[in-house]
Amino acid sequence: MSNKSAAKRIQIVSLKMVRESSILYNVRKISSPKEAAGLGQRFLEDIDREQVIVCCLDNKNAPISINVVSMGTLNASLIHPREIFKTAILSNSASIILFHNHPSGQTQASTEDINITKRIKEAGVLMGIELIDHIIIGSEGRFLSLKEEGLL
Numbered sequence: 120m121s122n123k124s125a126a127k128r129i130q131i132v133s134l135k136m137v138r139e140s141s142i143l144y145n146v147r148k149i150s151s152p153k154e155a156a157g158l159g160q161r162f163l164e165d166i167d168r169e170q171v172i173v174c175c176l177d178n179k180n181a182p183i184s185i186n187v188v189s190m191g192t193l194n195a196s197l198i199h200p201r202e203i204f205k206t207a208i209l210s211n212s213a214s215i216i217l218f219h220n221h222p223s224g225q226t227q228a229s230t231e232d233i234n235i236t237k238r239i240k241e242a243g244v245l246m247g248i249e250l251i252d253h254i255i256i257g258s259e260g261r262f263l264s265l266k267e268e269g270l271l
Contacts, residue, residue, distance in 0.1 A: 134209060136184070136206075136209045136210065142161070144158060144182060146158070147181055148179055148180050148181050149174075149176065149180045149181070149182065149216065149251075150180065152252055152254060152262070152264035152266060152267050155174070155216050155218075155251075155252060155254055155264075156254050156256065156262035156264070158174060158182065158185075158218075159172070159174070159216075159218035159254050159256050159262070160256055160260070160262070162185070162187075162218070163218060163219070163220035163256040164220070164256055164258065164260075165258075166220050166222065167222055168190065168191055168192055168196075168222055169189075169190075169191035169192065169196035169219060169220060169221070169222060170187060170189065170190050170191065170196065170219060170220055171187070171188045171189040171191075171196050171198050171203075171217065171218070171219040172185055172186065172187050172188060172217075172218045172219070173185070173186050173188050173203050173206055173207065173215050173216070173217055173218075174215065174216045174217075174218065175206060175207050175210040175212035175214075175215055176212060176213060176214045176215065176216065176251070177211075177212070177213055178213040178214075180214065180251070183210055183211075183212065184206065184210040184212075186206040188202050188203055188206070189202065196219060198235060200238060200239050200242035200243075203215065203217065203239055203242075204242060204243070204246055204248060207246075207248050208246075208248070212248055213248065213249070214243075214248060214249040214250070214251045215243070215248060215249070215250055215251065216250075216251050216252050216253075216254065217236070217239065217250065217252070217253040217254070218253075218254050218255075218256060219232075219253075219255060219256070220255070220256040220257070221255055221256070221257055223257075224257045224258030224259070224261070225257055226255045226256075226257035226261050226262060226263035227255075227263070228255060228263060228265060228268070228270060232253070232255065232265070233265070233270050236250070236253045236265055236270065236271060239253070240271060250271070251266070252264055252265065252266040252271060253265040253266070253271060
């Protein structure tokens with residue numbers, strides 16, 4: 120019996136971000152949860168299922184990219200820190216703001232919302248990419264900033 124094993128092929132890859140489109144945003148620098156929520160509402164306010172988006176910011180808190188991280192169901196969306204920080208790393212982000220909607224229109228944070236926020240914040244500390252806020256978008260202009268609520 121021979122100890123030789125067949126060689127394994129290793130793929131050589133490169134990573135690239137692909138710009139799908141762009142939007143004009145009047146606020147050059149996000150300095151409050153209300154300004155951030157205005158951006159999140161443009162994407163999430165009237166969506167019929169839960170979605171999670173990450174907004175990547177430069178070192179002056181100016182938005183540089185937005186990515187849909189997860190599309191869920193009527194009342195749930197699965198997210199993992201690795202999916203959130205993938206975009207942040209490729210965008211050379213200094214920090215991020217996480218947004219998700221509640222199709223019910225209510226903005227109350229669930230236990231799951233709070234727990235994943237803490238997990239993402241901890242991962243960001245390790246990577247040097249700060250989670251500035253996690254904002255839940257409801258209906259009729261309502262939003263909840265986990266930072267303002269002391270839950271971040």
